[in-house]
Amino acid sequence: MTDEELESIAEKGNTFAETTAPKRLFVALRHASRFLHATLLALRPGFMKRLSVKHAKLRPTAYLDGIRGFAALLVYILHHELWSHDAQKADFKLENAWGYQGDYYVAAMPGIRNFFTGGHYAVSTFFVLSGYVLSTQPLALMNAGEYTKLGDKLASALFRRWLRLYLPIIVTTFMTLSLWHVFGILADFIPEPTYSAGIWKWYVDVKNFTFVFRTGGEPWLSYNAHTWSIPVEMKGSLLIYTTCNALSRCTQRARLLCQAVLIFYLLYIADGAHYAMFMTGMLLSDIDHIVASGSLPAWIMRMERLKSPFFHSLFLVSFYLGGAPSFDSDIQVLRDSPGWHTLSIFKPQAVFDYKWFYLFFASAFLVVSVPRISWLRRFFESCFCQYLGRISYMFYLIHGPILWTLGDRIYAAVGFSRESHAMRIPKWSNRLPIPAIGPFAMELNFFAAQCLLLPATLWVAEVATTLIDDNGIAFCVWLYRRMTGKRTQLSG
Numbered sequence: 001m002t003d004e005e006l007e008s009i010a011e012k013g014n015t016f017a018e019t020t021a022p023k024r025l026f027v028a029l030r031h032a033s034r035f036l037h038a039t040l041l042a043l044r045p046g047f048m049k050r051l052s053v054k055h056a057k058l059r060p061t062a063y064l065d066g067i068r069g070f071a072a073l074l075v076y077i078l079h080h081e082l083w084s085h086d087a088q089k090a091d092f093k094l095e096n097a098w099g100y101q102g103d104y105y106v107a108a109m110p111g112i113r114n115f116f117t118g119g120h121y122a123v124s125t126f127f128v129l130s131g132y133v134l135s136t137q138p139l140a141l142m143n144a145g146e147y148t149k150l151g152d153k154l155a156s157a158l159f160r161r162w163l164r165l166y167l168p169i170i171v172t173t174f175m176t177l178s179l180w181h182v183f184g185i186l187a188d189f190i191p192e193p194t195y196s197a198g199i200w201k202w203y204v205d206v207k208n209f210t211f212v213f214r215t216g217g218e219p220w221l222s223y224n225a226h227t228w229s230i231p232v233e234m235k236g237s238l239l240i241y242t243t244c245n246a247l248s249r250c251t252q253r254a255r256l257l258c259q260a261v262l263i264f265y266l267l268y269i270a271d272g273a274h275y276a277m278f279m280t281g282m283l284l285s286d287i288d289h290i291v292a293s294g295s296l297p298a299w300i301m302r303m304e305r306l307k308s309p310f311f312h313s314l315f316l317v318s319f320y321l322g323g324a325p326s327f328d329s330d331i332q333v334l335r336d337s338p339g340w341h342t343l344s345i346f347k348p349q350a351v352f353d354y355k356w357f358y359l360f361f362a363s364a365f366l367v368v369s370v371p372r373i374s375w376l377r378r379f380f381e382s383c384f385c386q387y388l389g390r391i392s393y394m395f396y397l398i399h400g401p402i403l404w405t406l407g408d409r410i411y412a413a414v415g416f417s418r419e420s421h422a423m424r425i426p427k428w429s430n431r432l433p434i435p436a437i438g439p440f441a442m443e444l445n446f447f448a449a450q451c452l453l454l455p456a457t458l459w460v461a462e463v464a465t466t467l468i469d470d471n472g473i474a475f476c477v478w479l480y481r482r483m484t485g486k487r488t489q490l491s492g
Contacts, residue, residue: 064133066382066386068388070388071122071126072393073388077116084411095326096328097337097339100338113323123229124363126233132367135244138150147248160479161234161241163472163475181194185405187404188225205222209227212235226400236278239278259279259282267360280363314365314369315365317365320362322362334347410453412429414433415434417429
């Protein structure tokens with residue numbers, strides 16, 4: 001190669017370097033700006049989104065998302081009430097019946113109590129909703145005789161269910177653990193002396209907690225006691241998928257009969273009220289398929305004029321039973337509770353914790369009545385309830401850690417004291433004292449604390465939904481496609 005050719009190549013190389021260096025810088029800046037924009041969008045609270053943006057048309061079952069979201073809010077309220085009023089023994093005062101042992105509190109009155117201690121009512125509703133939602137598509141495929149698609153659907157759902165439920169728990173509990181060892185902020189758990197020891201303890205707890213068929217140990221993670229319902233959710237999901245597969249070739253009438261027998265068995269013979277709730281959700285979904293197909297018996301169609309008073313009455317019964325006393329599982333306590341003595345007679349021997357028996361009927365009646373009461377359905381289809389439904393899972397998982405860290409300090413500052421405050425956060429006690437004016441559980445300082453805590457919890461739940469839950473769902477779908485070699489869109 002001649003000297004002239006070498007010089008020509010060198011000149012071209014210099015020109016290339018001079019022209020591409022700015023381009024590379026521009027590309028890097030563009031990617032950085034896109035990343036920053038995506039991050040800001042993820043961190044932006046929902047109330048800052050433009051009101052002019054039109055919402056997508058609601059799905060026919062959007063009210064189910066609204067019920068789930070509002071139920072998550074009731075769980076939040078229950079835990080905040082009990083935590084902030086711990087020194088005043090709020091669990092005894094609020095979770096017992098109104099008038100028990102001569103105590104009368106507005107927040108414990110029938111009906112009103114559901115908005116303060118309705119967390120158990122909410123969890124039982126979660127289980128019924130899960131049974132309904134998880135079985136909807138399989139039942140539609142059964143009715144259509146699409147057994148190959150049914151097998152694909154159940155295989156996909158079973159593959160992804162464990163990951164979908166437990167990945168967010170793994171991430172959020174690790175973050176809770178790290179808050180103490182990295183930032184010195186302690187949530188409601190006993191820390192290990194070193195970060196490495198804490199990680200090992202966390203690993204042992206998580207691997208035991210996520211084993212579906214374990215038979216011993218605490219039913220929750222030590223880093224988040226509110227997670228006790230997730231193993232129940234996993235087992236209930238397995239029950240629904242297994243039942244769908246087992247009954248897939250049965251006639252519709254036989255399928256309905258088998259579901260009813262399973263519910264009776266779980267509620268009256270075995271101590272399985274939680275799983276009876278899942279099965280009831282499946283039964284309600286199956287009945288709704290019959291209604292949609294116009295196959296209801298003629299005698300039921302003739303009672304259409306009684307529809308409104310019947311379902312309003314069902315809703316009122318649900319609302320009363322949803323306030324079942326929950327402080328003590330001793331049946332004698334229920335018998336001594338005003339308004340519950342007669343109802344206590346109906347508790348079956350199989351159910352150990354009586355509240356779940358009454359909450360079974362409360363949640364079932366709620367889910368069946370909401371879509372048939374127009375004003376109630378509109379409420380759960382409102383933007384607020386749909387927003388809560390969108391973030392409900394992460395709201396459920398993170399509201400506890402925020403309560404035990406930020407919430408503990410805010411409550412201490414506004415005048416709610418706990419024995420642990422003197423040792424852990426003495427500087428926060430009564431830093432911003434606000435008068436405890438108002439009925440018990442509805443004091444001014446409690447609502448003042450909520451002006452900060454509720455928006456903060458909702459915001460963190462939004463961010464966690466975008467960054468953790470949505471990506472976890474996408475990962476489950478991606479992994480299943482990789483394992484099966486399928487490129488079709490997955491749902492459910």
